[in-house]
Amino acid sequence: MGKNLKGKTAFIVAFLVVFCYGFLGIPHGVTPSALEQALSDHIKLGLDLKGGTHLVLKVHVDEAVGSTTDRDVQRIEDDLEKAGITGQSVHKLDPVAHPEQITISGIPAEKASDARAIFDGNDYSGYDLATNPDRSEKLTMKPGAIRTLETSTLDHSIETITDRVNTLGVSESTVQPYGLGDNEILVELPGISDPEKVEDAIKSTSKLAVYAVVSGPYESDEAAMTALNEVVPPEDQLLHGNISPNSPDQVYLLERASRVEGTDFRDAQPSTDQNGRPNLTFTLTTEAGDRFYKYTEAHSKDSANPGSMAIVLGNKIREVASINSAIRDRGEITGTFSKDEVDNLSLMLRTGALPASIDTLETRTVGPSLGAASIHQGVMAAIVGMLAVIVFMLVYYRGSGINADLALLLNLVILLGFMGYVGATLTLPGIAGVILTIGMGVDSNVLIFERIREELRMGKSSAVAVQQGFGHAWITIVDTHVTTIVSAGILFLFGTGPVKGFAVTLTVGLLANLFTAVFVSRTIFDAHLAGKERGAELSI
Secondary structure (H helix, E strand, O other): OHHHHHHHHHHHHHHHHHHHHHOOOOOOOHHHHHHHHHHHHHOOOOOHHOOEEEEEEOOOOHHHHOOOHHHHHHHHHHHHHOOOOOEEEEEOOOOOOOOOOEEOOOHHOOOEEHHHHOOOOHHHOOEEEEOOOOOOOEEEEHHHHHHHHHHHHHHHHHHHHHHHHHOOOOOOOOOOOOOOOOEEEEEEOOOOOHHHHHHHHHHOOOEEEEEEEEEEEEEEEEHHHHHHOOOOOOOOEEEHHHHHHHHOOOOEEEEEEOOHHHEEEEEEEEOOOOOOEEEEEEEEEEHHHHHHHHHHHHOOOOOOOOEEEEEEOEEEEEEEEEEOOOOOOOOEEEEOOOOHHHHHHHHHHHHHHOOOOEEEEEEEEEEEHHHHHHHHEEEHHHHHHHHHHHHHHHHHHHHHHHHHHHHHHHHHHHHHHHHHHHHEOOOHHHHHHHHHHHHHHHHHHHHHHHHHHHHHHHOHHHHHHHHHHHHHHHHHHHHHHHHHHHHHHHHHHHHHHHHHHEEEEEEEEHHHHHHHHHHHHHHHHHHHOOOOOOOOOOOO
């Protein structure tokens, strides 16, 4: 055997060892159970094989627009105050139907140009500025800015849900956009037989917010509306809450824009107060701490304008507290919280607040027994298909069929090894991709072997026939594989989780097949012919 052939053989053996390690590692023994355990440690199973929970969530991205403009109302007030422009009113005329619009009225005529200079600045470049007939100014969020905000809201929701799932110890989860609807998220949690706790953590908006109390409490909405002369100011809102476990439902009038909300929290930890009740200690970001200090200092009990704050979670008031002293970046929240609520709330604030609320559109649970049945049926289909191909190649191509079968087995080893190294998740469609790869591998060998047969019928020697057969079949094999890989790429780009799994296994299998069908199979032929006398017949 020549040096070149020995080098190729050594390369193939090393290739085989490396990829065997990828999906087996170093097994603790060679018994079937040890090998099965090693395989399960390195090959991750998807939801349809392992069992678990499948969720489709809807993100209400429109809420992010209202939240953003609410905060910009405060920012405009601060900017006007810094510029010495007083006496104005900054509000949203219709926060429900037109949350993207902010109206500024009452600007003194001599300060109009100064105000417009502020609104025309880069800080408000996402708004269109217009002057109303009553000389008030109207800022309307641009359509492009709304689309960008909605996209970032969806992306932020995916990141936050992923962090929460990972923090709860859910491994091998899938959180990604769901291509079948607008602003929808697909969540797959393999191995979760009781998904209620995880689902609650995912679904909760975790929008803890602190609002200034304008007035209240009132016994009911009717009582509140009577006190307000049947008109809720556009810059305020009515919210309900049970301040203590045995207290009746009460209604408060709160400012619409929060003073602190979930995105302002840098850290949050569960704790207990002096009475042993569960509470939450928090740390705010520097910017939020400065803003909160300014507000609480101006409205503490020792100030000229004392006030109170409402702690709101999920649009429900959980506590109303007087402002005893100025608070900067550290504090605690005590209310009608259970220990589980405090634990979940601190987790949500640490992993980031969801920028908008979400609804569950679909919940589907796959039992472990169904997953095990899918594995059994899929593996049996792969085994039966491979055995049928092996037998066919041995019968139809005789001795050369061994060559094709060895290349086929190496193809499977490369595919499994790749999945083990990159941590890819094997799904039922992925098994289908493996089976299809087997068929594509056989197709390549058939093209090569039939071409070799043609060369032999033309009276050429075995060595020349092998050389010509591989040379002429190579272009056809590349064409068929490239077109299929392009199709798999489209599936990966636009498909959902299981479809992407099929595309990945098919693509890797095809690339492995190019290597095994051309390089490995050719090396085996060369090694076989090198051990025969010149002019010996080839079993094909």
